[in-house]
Amino acid sequence: MPSFLPDMLIFADEREYTVPFRDGxxxxxxxxDVFLSKTNGTLEIALQEGVSFSITLSGDVMEFSVDIxxxxxxxxxGLMGIYNGDVTDDFNFPNGTxxxxxASDSQxxxxxxxxxxxxxxxxxxxxxxxxxxNFSDPSFVPIFLDEVPEATKQQAAAVCGGLEDSACVFDFVATGNAQLAERTQAAKQEFDTESILEASSAPDVNVTSVANGDPVNVIYGATETVMFDVTQADNLTFNVTFQTASSQYRIVNNDGSTVSVEYIPQSDEALITPPTLVVTNERDLTTLAPVAIVQCSxxxxxxxxxxANVREVKSDYVSIASCVCDSPYSGVNCENDKDGCxxxxxxxxxxxxxxxxxxxxRTNVSFTCSACPAGFTADSGRCKDVNECLVSTTCPKNSLCTNTIGSYMCTCNxxxxxxxxxxxxxVDECIELxxxxxxxCVNQEGTYSCACQGGFDLDILGFNCTKSVTxxxxxxxxxNCTYGCEVVNGTAQCFCENGFKLAPDGRTCIDVDECEFKLCAQTCINSVGSYSCQCRPGFKSDLDDMHEC
Structure with missing residues (x-):
């Protein structure tokens, strides 16, 4: 172990246990799935997969053993060989050879x-x-026992009681320390003893109250009995405890082959680790039997x-079941009034x-719907638009009815x-110019017509006048009129076309500024003999009446 480290550092599943091991x-x-214990200064590590380690610090020496x-x-x-009972294939290279x-020690x-x-x-x-x-020395060359001088071997044999215990012999040859060699020999003897003990298998524990591998289904507040069948070879006695104490489960029967456990879950927060039965026989061989639990509220x-449908997994062995709520309710525990909408x-x-x-x-009805709004009628589960224009009295006389979604509009002809x-x-188009x-201009119902003064004839389009022969x-x-002349009360009088008026001389025609009559809703633009209307930005002309915006 490197000199700059004060003690061995212990990590299990990325969690450090150095201080509790050293000081406690x-x-x-x-x-x-890792079970750790400290007994008489030895660190014991057991894995759920069936591998355990024993590690002991003795002076500058670390004793390490593995049980499989x-x-x-x-x-x-790997270096420990292939665990198959055949020693001839233990020196197995990474490439499989x-x-x-x-082989010699150097090989x-x-x-x-x-x-x-x-x-x-x-x-x-x-x-x-x-x-x-940082924890290896490539230049290091170990001692090879088959190259050690015979005299040194004999000294080691005297300490180790022969040359059969190669670990004891090696430690003496390497250090010259007889006490260290004897500790190594004692550790090997202890390991051999444990190997003999482990030849007697640990207790075999099976859950018999459910099918093999299936979880135990439990409901909060309800008592569920879990049955275990314990088989122990060599008729060894065994002791049964729980790995973690809890008020939610207890042993109610242990007749030497069958163990009954009562489990009463209270809430999904109360149990994360599964109820794990710890069965230890008289040779201190232990079997952990965790019970897979599916809890329901x-x-x-x-x-x-x-x-059958798990909504949350608390751990490898504890899960929370889903709920199938009655129609009016919702939520993971059916705690809410279901929104029918x-x-x-x-x-x-x-x-x-x-x-x-x-x-x-009470009614088997989860929601209600309001009536369709005005302009719509209920039809086959939907709100259908009503065509108000199908009713002749909807709009006034001289107008056009146009149906819209949910309403209608009336437009004057x-x-x-x-x-x-x-x-x-x-509209009197003649008065309003x-x-x-x-x-x-001659006004008519909904329109107008045009006529001409004497001496003029109406053209084919019906708007303009041309001079006649008479x-x-x-x-x-x-x-001497510039446009037209008519006889009134025996006197000749000049007249002008629409958009013009007689000048003060009574003969010539000058433009009429129609914008003075405020004929446009917004902007009026006068022109010679006429005018036009425009709308300000943000407005547009009315298609039915260009004077409006």
Missing amino acids: GEFEEQNN SETLKGLTT ILDIN IYEYVKTWAVTTSNTIFTYENGLGPA NCSQRGQCDF EGFPCPLLTTCTDVPAEEEI AGFRKDSSGNCND RHSCEQI EPCAAFSSA
């Missing part, structure tokens, strides 16, 4: 070096900056336990109202305008 008394502790269960026979490899069992040492721990295969935990290279008495069962545009669990149990009462009244007549003012050579 005897102890027993389990870390997942029969279940691992034929599964091992085998060194002869009668064996070369074999040993092929199993040296490297950074890529080590399972040890190192401090930062350290690794396997009883679903708040609002559902049934579904042991979950999933939006009502038609679009309606409101869903959850029915309380108590009422749902061309030439009509809606008043404050919603009725569509005729909303016509295209060149001379005379001139009404031919007898009045002094009239």
